[in-house]
Amino acid sequence: MSRWAIRRCRLMGGDCRLDLAQARAVRGRSPCRAMKTSSAPATSAGTEEEADIVRVVYASRARLDGPASQAMEDIRRSALRHNRPLGIHTALLWQSHWFVQWKEGPRAPLRDLMARVCRDPRHEGLTIVHASQGPRLLDGPWSMAIADAKEPQEAIAGRITALRRAVEAGERFEPQDVWRCLSMPGRHEPAAPAGGEQYQRFLVACTLGTTAFAFVRWLAACRRGRVEHRRFAGLDLDVATELVDFRCGALALPAVGMARKGLKLPLTRALLRGYSHLALLLCPDEARNLALLQRVGEACARLPEPPAVVGVGADPRGHAALHAAAAPLGLAYLAALADPRDCAGTWRALRPLIAGAQ
Ligand SMILES: Cc1cc2nc3c(=O)[nH]c(=O)nc-3n(C[C@H](O)[C@H](O)[C@H](O)COP(=O)(O)O)c2cc1C
Known part of the structure; x- marks a missing residue:
């Protein structure tokens, strides 16, 4: 033996x-x-x-x-x-x-x-x-x-x-x-990160439709990268995810697009440990946005360090309501002012919040 x-x-x-x-x-x-x-x-x-x-x-x-x-x-x-x-x-x-x-x-x-x-x-x-x-x-x-x-x-x-x-x-x-x-294909993190490389990952979900997937595919197209599809399932849920190995300067920044219900899966919740940011692509319906934030709060309830939530939406008042709702859930909320249907505009607003000076 x-x-x-x-x-x-x-x-x-x-x-x-x-x-x-x-x-x-x-x-x-x-x-x-x-x-x-x-x-x-x-x-x-x-x-x-x-x-x-x-x-x-x-x-x-x-x-x-x-x-x-x-x-x-x-x-x-x-x-x-x-x-x-x-x-x-x-x-x-x-x-x-x-x-x-x-x-x-x-x-x-x-x-x-x-x-x-x-x-x-x-x-x-x-x-x-x-x-x-x-x-x-x-x-x-x-x-x-x-x-x-x-x-x-x-x-x-x-x-x-x-x-x-x-x-x-x-x-x-x-x-x-x-x-x-x-x-994670192509990424040996954390066992063998490339010399000096910084590594961070973020999750993208949306309150309406499939804008999260559209955004992840746009990120992939920017880098001529490949979108990897995964299906997750729990007891009664079947959830699609899309992963792209994105980079931003010296920062390796894989992004995962996930359907909202994915936040209920035990595996997703466990893997939220280690995400730096969770980007929520908002819609004009404030109640829907608040419901998604609530779901994020439940998913992160047991995490010692939940990811920062970045809301992407064009309405400053919507951000104010989410900001107020995030604190009691133990979540830090950052506002990115952009229309989530505009992928380039979304990335311009997200990038400084997620990738800092990269
Ligand atoms: C990769 C793999 C993972 C498995 N995981 C479990 C498991 O978590 N629990 C379990 O009862 N059986 C698991 N099995 C199946 C068991 O080897 C075994 O076939 C089964 O428990 C027999 O019980 P059954 O005759 O009542 O189905 C797994 C099999 C494979 C190949």
Whole structure:
């Protein structure tokens, strides 16, 4: 057994070593490997119970006969049946013939579930890339995402190696950083940022129609970049997102356009940690704008440092109402005076607020 596996087994408890060893023998494929573990202090919202929550992120190569969407749906059904009663929350990603799964739950049931999943013939080479104790970050039992990334399988293997090296060099990551690092094509942040490069990301949502997607596509067109489509789903939601690897001077500034309802997904909420700004493209209807701000407040309620909210709208009075409503929600509100249907004007107003002097 590799030293990685032994480290992980210590975290997960003595029996796990046995379980994983058996799983390897049954599968006869690559051993489970794991990285060093870290222990995060519970947040102020943390409880005694949360102090014993284990968070695990692993990657594995898919071995599917049929479409990935069907396999994800089958796994979702199993997970809802088994995970919920055990208090295990999970997010599952399929990308470029890899699975990435983030699981959180009490130590013993999580260890047993991992042993079962490890034996599943629908994947192989399961590698634990993160294991830590700390507060729950996924606030619901199930989220999943399917990405249409056009990268080769080896690209994700490369990112796993980069993460492994960074951890060996003493860096510590939170589960959401690891998830992002594995799932963001072209960006090895945080494991291997290019020398001197600054990195920041922002989310775009709109109160009406699909202006958020139009804006993200416009950003992509400005840089002749590619828009990557992802579908996120929770228990009963199906949400489109579009991602563009945008740059602004020396600042790498990936932008994600997301449908409003996406803010309800546990995975989205967990990933909001690490966004610097959330741009809201407003409409003339003040009630709708306030409702979206309220939804943002709920999504950010558990975040120690919520992203700054930047409202984009042409009406100064609308901004004043949102500014007043943001403070009780614990949100900082910045006003960008522009018509959100005008993408170039929107970026001119947003840029100084998001990218500063870049
Ligand atoms: C990538 C991957 C992730 C999985 N995640 C879970 C999970 O979170 N919970 C679960 O019960 N089963 C999960 N499974 C399925 C299990 O391996 C196993 O098939 C299932 O739990 C068996 O239960 P069932 O016969 O009641 O469906 C996963 C399988 C794969 C390939």
